[in-house]
Amino acid sequence: xxxxxxxxxxxxxxxxxxxxxxxxxxxxxxxxxxxxxxxxxxxxxxxxxxxxxxxxxxxxxxxxxxxxxxxxxxxxxxxxxxxxxxxxxxxxxxxxxxxxxxxxxxxxxxxxxxxxxxxxxxxxxx
Numbered sequence: 001x002x003x004x005x006x007x008x009x010x011x012x013x014x015x016x017x018x019x020x021x022x023x024x025x026x027x028x029x030x031x032x033x034x035x036x037x038x039x040x041x042x043x044x045x046x047x048x049x050x051x052x053x054x055x056x057x058x059x060x061x062x063x064x065x066x067x068x069x070x071x072x073x074x075x076x077x078x079x080x081x082x083x084x085x086x087x088x089x090x091x092x093x094x095x096x097x098x099x100x101x102x103x104x105x106x107x108x109x110x111x112x113x114x115x116x117x118x119x120x121x122x123x124x125x126x
Contacts, residue, residue, distance in 0.1 A: 002042050005059055007123070011094070013057070015123035024057075029083070031076055033060065033069045040064040041073050049082045055091040070099050078103050 003021045006013040013021075025044065033041025041060040047053035055077065060069045077083065091105060108114055 001039050001061075002057075005042070005061065006057060009062070010057075010059065012120075013123060014121075015125075017123065020123075028056075029080065031073055031080075033064075033073050035064065041069045043073050043077055045077060045080075045083060047083065047086070051087045053083055053086050053089045055089065058091075058096070070096075071102075074099060074103055 002025070003016070003018045006021055007016050007018075008014070028044035028046050031043045031045075032039050041064070043055060043058040045053050045055050058070070058073070060073070083089070089105075091100060093100060097105075
C-alpha cells in the first residue's frame with residue numbers, strides 16, 4: 001500500500017521503485033494509521049534522535065481524508081519519545097501548512113541559511 005501510494009498517487013515520489021521505498025522505510029522511524037486492521041495513513045521520520053529530524057512521506061489514502069487521521073498521525077509523531085528535545089525538526093510541504101502549524105512548524109526563521117539538493121521527478125524519468 002505504501003509503495004503503491006507513493007509511486008502512483010503522490011506528487012513527490014511518483015514512479016519511485018519499490019526497493020527504494022523498502023530501504024527508506026528500513027532506515028526511518030515509521031508511523032501508520034489503521035482502521036479495522038487496514039492501513040490508511042503513513043508518515044516516516046529520518047533522524048539522529050538527538051538533534052535533528054525530518055518528516056517525510058506523510059499521507060492519508062484519499063478515501064479516508066477529512067476524518068482527522070492526519071492530525072492523529074501527526075500527534076503520534078510529535079509525541080514519540082525518541083523525537084523529544086530535538087533542536088531542529090524539518091519538513092517540506094506544498095499544500096499542508098494548516099496541518100503542521102498547530103504542531104509548531106513554521107517557515108524557516110533564517111531561510112537564507114538553508115540549502116538543498118532537490119531532483120523533482122527523479123523517479124519518473126528513471
